Every structure is written in structure tokens, then in C-alpha cells.
Amino acid sequence: MFQWKRSLLMFCGLSLICGLIYPLIITLTANIFFPEKAKGSIIKSGGQAVGSYLIGQQFTSPRYFHGRPSATDPVYDAGNSGGSNLAPSNAKLIAQASGQVQSIRMENDLTAGAAIPAELVLASASGLDPHISPAAAYMQAERVARERSIERSEVEKLIKDNTEEPFLWIWGKERVNILILNLALDGWKK
Amino acid sequence: MTLSDWLCLILVPLILTLLAIPLGEFMASVFSGGKNYLTPFFLPVERFLYRLLGVDEKEEMSWKSYAVALLFFNAIGIAALLFLQFIQGILPLNPQKLGAVRWDTALNTAVSFVTNTNWQSYSGEQTMSYLTQMLGLTVQNFLSAATGIAVSIAVIRGFIRKNAGTIGNFWVDITRSVLYVLLPLAFIWSVLLVSQGVVQTFSGYETVQTLDGGKQIIALGPVASQEAIKEIGTNGGGFFNANSAHPFENPTPLTNYLEILGLLLIPMALPFALGAMLKNRRQGIAIFAAMMILYLAGLGVFAWVETNGNPLLEKAGVADGINMEGKEVRSGVVGSVIFAHATTVTSCGAVNSMHDSMMPLSGLILLFNMTIGEVIFGGVGVGLIGLLSYAILTMFLAGLMIGRTPELIGKKLELKEMIMSIVIILSPAILLLLLSGIAISTRVGLSSLSNAGPHGLSQIIYAFASASGNNGSAFAGLNANTIFFNLTTALAMLVGRFSTIIPALIIAGALAQKKTVPPSIATFPTTGFLFIAMLVGVIIIVGALTFFPVFTLGPILEHLLMAAGKTF
Incomplete structure (x- = not known):
């Protein structure tokens, strides 16, 4: 019986340290040194919150760059993240991929056999991936330029300016955050 | 695979080994009762706790008393976590007004977090209040890890001691695990994660007006503090449903590799701690080497299979058939492979990609890692x-x-x-x-x-x-x-x-x-x-x-x- 009491006391003591004091100290530190990031890296445009730097959004208009398919319901639901969990041998995955490949080729006037970058065809793990590869962005440059009646070179410059490099040249891949890129297209400045 | 892919595959175990050796020595000194550079900060806290809670630091336990203390402590953990999930609806720090968790889900979760499993049948952002995440789940992330470390230290003492009836003091072992090992590492990792964009706030979910004219609700929370210990303690329970694939849990390539380092660090340090405590460092190195051979063999096969892609997707028009289903661009295929391998050789279980969508033979490697008993470094302790x-x-x-x-x-x-x-x-x-x-x-x-x-x-x-x-x-x-x-x-x-x-x-x-x-x-x-x-x-x-x-x-x-x- 003696151990019960000791266990209970130890549990309460350590819970207090790990479950209240520790997260409170981290919250305090985070909000002093990284206040924007701690609150979700929210982007404001004209006083209105329009998204987060880190969270992707759904784009369907041909005037915008398109991102990855999202398996959440509704798509890009940042209140309930998740992937499709389709097996590589699942017929539905292959059918969806074929359909997606066809529609991307159509949208962008590509040849019938053109290979499409994988991330544009396949859903992300979180359903919220804001990034695509530079190749996938350049592939859409022609369409975006035409729809906006601007020079393709201008669009390509924006892609180049918004390409994020791997950390220390090694860790991760080159990538483009399409929410930021699309905001830049609309004339938004960081 | 590109040159940078190869470098990532090789550098991760290399950097980890360099970090694990000093950490192993440090842990050996902590559990032998020696002085270390954290003693000035934490010794007063430790002493204060012992006095307050009536723990006699010098008391030694037989294996039976040690086991009884451990079982009581874990039973209380399960009961408390279960209770917290039932009453979260009327408690503070619940901006989304989430109600009581369903009984079978709550029971599963309580067992899951106390046993260091962190299997999750629920979706974090839809089910658990901020208070439950902190005072329930984060607490067990620490305590289940501390329990694992304590038992491994007790086993090491079994090898050291001669003609002895005792194997240490459970209360002292878990207190030291928490104060000297887990808390400092979790603090460092939390701050690094926040600096990259992992959120840490008590405000409710944000609603934004999207560019395409829709509304998006963005879940937030005190994520970084939980994320850090989730890796350091090889727990793996995500704050959000998508776990470390969620941009708020793992926003950049840097955090991706930090999380991989975090979840392998203590498991890799323990063989060195064993060597140091036995004063037979070659024994620690031999055990580490056996683990490393298995780690590298599995990783090699895994990386080869997964980077080869899916031939069915290639036929459908996907460039090189690269299997990006269930993977994030910022992690990439290799960053997902290293993470998935690390999380299954240890008992972590955090994921930065959806394992279900990986190639069949990749899944085989993951299953093998787990079914041999997670002994390639393994869970903490x-x-x-x-x-x-x-x-x-x-x-x-x-x-x-x-x-x-x-x-x-x-x-x-x-x-x-x-x-x-x-x-x-x-x-x-x-x-x-x-x-x-x-x-x-x-x-x-x-x-x-x-x-x-x-x-x-x-x-x-x-x-x-x-x-x-x-x-x-x-x-x-x-x-x-x-x-x-x-x-x-x-x-x-x-x-x-x-x-x-x-x-x-x-x-x-x-x-x-x-x-x-x-x-x-x-x-x-x-x-x-x-x-x-x-x-x-x-x-x-x-x-x-x-x-x-x-x-x-x-x-x-x-x-x-x-x-x-x-x-x-």
C-alpha cells in the first residue's frame, strides 16, 4: 500500500514538471523569440489572414500555379490532416494517377506522352504539402503567363526567386512554395 | 539516387554516432550518481522532489520491489490519462470545445501512451484538447521513456553487481532520466523546432480566407514541446493526424533530419552507456556494431527499393514512376526512407510519410525491423x-x-x-x-x-x-x-x-x-x-x-x- 501512495505522489510531481511547467516554458520562449512562427506563420494581406507559409491551399484557376492533390476531405483541410494510404498495388491509385496525368497534360498543352513530375500527380502525406519541385512549376509557366497575359520570362523569374534551396546543399530538395509563388503573382510582397 | 541522397544516407548514422558516444558517457555518469555539468541546475530540484515526495535516495530495491513500483506507477498513468480524456470537455485549454473521447478510443490511447507505443486510432486535431495533449500525452511521452531507460539501467546494474540482492531505486532512476536526460534534450529540440516554424501556442484554430476564395481552418496548438519529446523519447504520437508529415510538426528539411537525429539519439547512446558503466567500452562498441550492421543493411535495401519507384505509375505517365504518394516534397523520397527506417528500427513510430503507400518490399523492411523486436537500436531502454x-x-x-x-x-x-x-x-x-x-x-x-x-x-x-x-x-x-x-x-x-x-x-x-x-x-x-x-x-x-x-x-x-x- 505504501508504494501506491509513493507512486501517486511521484506521478503528480513529474506530471506537473513535464505536463505544465515544461510546455509553459517552451511556449514563453517560443513566443518571445519566434512570435510569428509560434503562432503558425500566418500570412496577412491587407489586414486579412490569407494562409500560412507552411500550409498548402487548393488552386484550380488556370491563372494560378497548381499544387499537389490532397487526400483530405475537403481537400487541403488543415483541421484534419492525412494521406490517401492507397497501396502501390491499389487499382484506384493507378486509375487516379492516370486521370491526373491526362488532365495536367491537357491544361498545359503537353504532348500525349509527356511524363509528369510525380508530386503533381500523387497526393501528399499530410494533404497540406505547400511545395512542388521547380520542374513542376516551370511546366506550368506557359499556361500561367498566357492566362495573365504577361511574359513567360517574367513568370519564370518569379519561380526562380521563390525556389527554396536544400539546407546546406545536402539536406532536402529544391522546392517551390506555390502559395507564396501565387501570392507573388498577385503582386503581394513579403 | 543523387550525390546528396547518398550523403544523407551516410551522414545521418555518422553524425549520430558522434553525438551518441558523449551522450552515452554522460548517461552512465548520471545513473552511477556521479557529478555532471547539469548537476548544479538539477540537483536542488531533484533533492526537493525527493524530500517533498518522501523518496529515500539511498534506498535500494530488489527486482520485485522495483517491478512493483514500476507497475503501480504505470497503472496510475493509465488511469489518469483515461480520466483526463473523459473529462477534457469541462477542463480549460480546450479552445475547440472538444468533448469526452469515446471509451474504447480513450482506453486504447491511455494504454498506448503509457506503454511508449503511441499507436493512435484517433485524429489528434479532431479529438484531443490542448490540455489533454500536454498534461496527458506529453507527460506519458516523458514517463514511458523514463521507465524504459530505468529498466535498461537496472539490467546493466545486474551485470555490474556481484552477490547483490538489489538493482537500484526505481524512483531515483526515473527522476534522473527525466531531469538530466529527457528534459534538457527536449528543451533544445523544442526551441530548434520552433525556430523552423513548428507552432507553440494556446490560441484556437485560425480561419483564413484562401486565394481561390475559400475558407481554410488551420489547426494549431502547443506542438513543439510535444514534438520534441515525441522523438527524444521514441514515443511517436503525433499532435496532428498526419504526424511528422504535417507541416506544423515538420516544416523544413532541417526539422526532418533533426527529428531523425532525435529519435535515434538515446537508443544509439545506450550501448555506449552500457560500455561506460561496465568499464568495458569494447563491449558497448560490439553491441553498437551489431546494431549498426543491421541498420545499414536494411537501410540500403529500403533506399534502393523505394527510389526505384512504382513501375505501374511510370506506365501511367508519372516521371520515372517516383513513388511520391504519401510523401512530402520537402522530405523527398530519401528523407522519407531514412525517417521510416529510423522510426521502425526504434520503437518510435512517428511518420513523415504514409507507410501504407510505400512499395511492397519497403513495407517488408519496416515489418522486419519491428518483428525482430525493435532491437536495431530500439526504443529508449x-x-x-x-x-x-x-x-x-x-x-x-x-x-x-x-x-x-x-x-x-x-x-x-x-x-x-x-x-x-x-x-x-x-x-x-x-x-x-x-x-x-x-x-x-x-x-x-x-x-x-x-x-x-x-x-x-x-x-x-x-x-x-x-x-x-x-x-x-x-x-x-x-x-x-x-x-x-x-x-x-x-x-x-x-x-x-x-x-x-x-x-x-x-x-x-x-x-x-x-x-x-x-x-x-x-x-x-x-x-x-x-x-x-x-x-x-x-x-x-x-x-x-x-x-x-x-x-x-x-x-x-x-x-x-x-x-x-x-x-x-
Whole structure:
């Protein structure tokens, strides 16, 4: 019986340290040194919150760059993240991929056999991936330029300016955050 | 694979080894009661806690008292976490007004977090209030990790002590694990994560107006503090449903690799701590080497399979058939492979990609990592225990070959140690095969499947391998939030955890009582290449013999049928 009491006391003591004091100290530190990031890296445009730097959004208009398919319901639901969990041998995955490949080729006037970058065809793990590869962005440059009646070179410059490099040249891949890129297209400045 | 892919594959274990050696030495000093550079900060806190809670620091426990204290402590943990989930609706720090968690989900979650499994049948941002995440889940992330470390230290003491009746003090061991090891590391990782964009706030979910004219609700929370200990303690329970694939849990390539380093760090340091405590550093290095050989072999196969892509997708028009389904661009294929390998060789179970969507033979590697008992570095503490059990089995086999009583690190191995090692090695396996058998032969089990064909079998095997191995990762297409799966996986988690911990304490107690046998000319050396090779061989043979038939029907069959162009 003696151990019960000791266990209970130890549990309460350590819970207090790990479950209240520790997260409170981290919250305090985070909000002093990284206040924007701690609150979700929210982007404001004209006083209105329009998204987060880190969270992707759904784009369907041909005037915008398109991102990855999202398996959440509704798509890009940042209140309930998740992937499709389709097996590589699942017929539905292959059918969806074929359909997606066809529609991307159509949208962008590509040849019938053109290979499409994988991330544009396949859903992300979180359903919220804001990034695509530079190749996938350049592939859409022609369409975006035409729809906006601007020079393709201008669009390509924006892609180049918004390409994020791997950390220390090694860790991760080159990538483009399409929410930021699309905001830049609309004339938004960081 | 590109040059940078190769560099990532090679640099991760290299950097980790360089960090693990000093951490191992540091942990050895902490648990031997020595002074270290954190003593000035934490000794007063430690002393204060002991005085307040009536713990006698000098008191020594037999293996039985140690086990009783541990079981009471864990039972209270389960009860408290269960209770918290039931009443979260009326407690503060609940901006989304989330109500009580369903009973079977709550029970599964309580067992899951206390056993260091962190299997999650719920979606974090839809189910748990901020208070539950902090005071319930984060607390158990610390305490279950501390429990694992404590038991491994007790086992090491079993090898060190001679003719002794005690193996240490459970309260002192967990307090020191939390104060000197887990909290400082979690603090460093939290701050690094926040600097990259991991959120840490008590405000409610943000609603934004999207560019395309819609509304998006963005879940927030005190994520960084939980994220850090989730990796450091090899817990793996995500704040959000998508776990470390969620941009707020893992926003950049830097955080991706930080999380990989975090989750392998303590498991990699423990063999070195063993060597330092035994004052026989070559023994620690030998055990580390056996683990590293298995780690690198699995990683090589895994990276090769997954970067080769999916031939069916290539035919559908995807460039090179790269399998980006269920992966994030910022992590990439190789960043996802290293993470998935790390999370299954340890008992972490955090995921930065959806394992269900990985290639069949990749899934096979993940299953193998878990079903051999997560002894390639393994969970904090319990990984080392699992590997020592295999070492005992190896020495038994070596003893049979040379016709001598087996010895390990100066202790004669007898009936009790042998039986308990076999319990540790086989009980999760037996349970996994039994429960999987039940699941695939009942409608209630099969109705949760989301993929047909051999992959469906893999989904069920994966669930019980993850639960009985206390891993917590999933082939997440399986709908595990049913009464059947919540109860069966909870059983698997409990048995998997305590059929490791209790026998380990019995072994510790038995070893401590023995005298030490001085090495002689006839002693089979346990620090050399022969020992390492035998140990690796035993692990692979036991794992392969137990699971080869079911692997053939799951991932291997799926691979062969896919190669023939078949889908389901």
C-alpha cells in the first residue's frame, strides 16, 4: 500500500514538471523569440489572414500555379490532416494517377506522352504539402503567363526567386512554395 | 539516387554516432550518481522532489520491489490519462470545445501512451484538447521513456553487481532520466523546432480566407514541446493526424533530419552507456556494431527499393514512376526512407510519410525491423534489453557449440536467464501471429481494411506488429478506431511492453545475485568480430523463421503480382 501512495505522489510531481511547467516554458520562449512562427506563420494581406507559409491551399484557376492533390476531405483541410494510404498495388491509385496525368497534360498543352513530375500527380502525406519541385512549376509557366497575359520570362523569374534551396546543399530538395509563388503573382510582397 | 541522397544516407548514422558516444558517457555518469555539468541546475530540484515526495535516495530495491513500483506507477498513468480524456470537455485549454473521447478510443490511447507505443486510432486535431495533449500525452511521452531507460539501467546494474540482492531505486532512476536526460534534450529540440516554424501556442484554430476564395481552418496548438519529446523519447504520437508529415510538426528539411537525429539519439547512446558503466567500452562498441550492421543493411535495401519507384505509375505517365504518394516534397523520397527506417528500427513510430503507400518490399523492411523486436537500436531502454536477450540466446548457442556453460559479460547464464530471454524475444511474436490470425478470420477484423489483395494482409500484420512491438506507426489506411481493433491492439501493447520489462527485471535480479566469473582462456569473447557476426545471424534467423511464411503471403506476394502488372 505504501508504494501506491509513493507512486501517486511521484506521478503528480513529474506530471506537473513535464505536463505544465515544461510546455509553459517552451511556449514563453517560443513566443518571445519566434512570435510569428509560434503562432503558425500566418500570412496577412491587407489586414486579412490569407494562409500560412507552411500550409498548402487548393488552386484550380488556370491563372494560378497548381499544387499537389490532397487526400483530405475537403481537400487541403488543415483541421484534419492525412494521406490517401492507397497501396502501390491499389487499382484506384493507378486509375487516379492516370486521370491526373491526362488532365495536367491537357491544361498545359503537353504532348500525349509527356511524363509528369510525380508530386503533381500523387497526393501528399499530410494533404497540406505547400511545395512542388521547380520542374513542376516551370511546366506550368506557359499556361500561367498566357492566362495573365504577361511574359513567360517574367513568370519564370518569379519561380526562380521563390525556389527554396536544400539546407546546406545536402539536406532536402529544391522546392517551390506555390502559395507564396501565387501570392507573388498577385503582386503581394513579403 | 543523387550525390546528396547518398550523403544523407551516410551522414545521418555518422553524425549520430558522434553525438551518441558523449551522450552515452554522460548517461552512465548520471545513473552511477556521479557529478555532471547539469548537476548544479538539477540537483536542488531533484533533492526537493525527493524530500517533498518522501523518496529515500539511498534506498535500494530488489527486482520485485522495483517491478512493483514500476507497475503501480504505470497503472496510475493509465488511469489518469483515461480520466483526463473523459473529462477534457469541462477542463480549460480546450479552445475547440472538444468533448469526452469515446471509451474504447480513450482506453486504447491511455494504454498506448503509457506503454511508449503511441499507436493512435484517433485524429489528434479532431479529438484531443490542448490540455489533454500536454498534461496527458506529453507527460506519458516523458514517463514511458523514463521507465524504459530505468529498466535498461537496472539490467546493466545486474551485470555490474556481484552477490547483490538489489538493482537500484526505481524512483531515483526515473527522476534522473527525466531531469538530466529527457528534459534538457527536449528543451533544445523544442526551441530548434520552433525556430523552423513548428507552432507553440494556446490560441484556437485560425480561419483564413484562401486565394481561390475559400475558407481554410488551420489547426494549431502547443506542438513543439510535444514534438520534441515525441522523438527524444521514441514515443511517436503525433499532435496532428498526419504526424511528422504535417507541416506544423515538420516544416523544413532541417526539422526532418533533426527529428531523425532525435529519435535515434538515446537508443544509439545506450550501448555506449552500457560500455561506460561496465568499464568495458569494447563491449558497448560490439553491441553498437551489431546494431549498426543491421541498420545499414536494411537501410540500403529500403533506399534502393523505394527510389526505384512504382513501375505501374511510370506506365501511367508519372516521371520515372517516383513513388511520391504519401510523401512530402520537402522530405523527398530519401528523407522519407531514412525517417521510416529510423522510426521502425526504434520503437518510435512517428511518420513523415504514409507507410501504407510505400512499395511492397519497403513495407517488408519496416515489418522486419519491428518483428525482430525493435532491437536495431530500439526504443529508449527496451531496445538495449531486447538486444541483450538476443545476446544471451547467442551465448547459449555458442555454449552448446563449444560445450561450456554460457557466459555473458562475466556472468554465468543459467535456466532463469534463458527462459526470460526467450519470453522477451517470443511473446510479442506469438501474440502478433495469434491476433492477426483472429483479425483475418473474422468479418469485424476484415471490415477495417482499405486495400485489397495481399496488401490487406500486410495492413493487419503491420497493425499488430506495431502494437506488440510498442512501435506505434501504422499502415494507416486500416480503420483502427473500432472496438475490435482498439481492444486487441491495447492488449497487444500491454503484453508487448510488460513481457519485455518484467522478464528483464527478473534477469537483472538474477544476474546481480551471481558472482562474477573472471575471464579465462576458455571464455568465448563477447567483444570480437565472431560474437558480432553470431549475434547478427541469430537475430536474422529468429526473425526470418518466425515470420517468413506470413511475409511471403503479404509484401512478397504483392511485389511479385505487381511485377506481373496486377492491381487490386
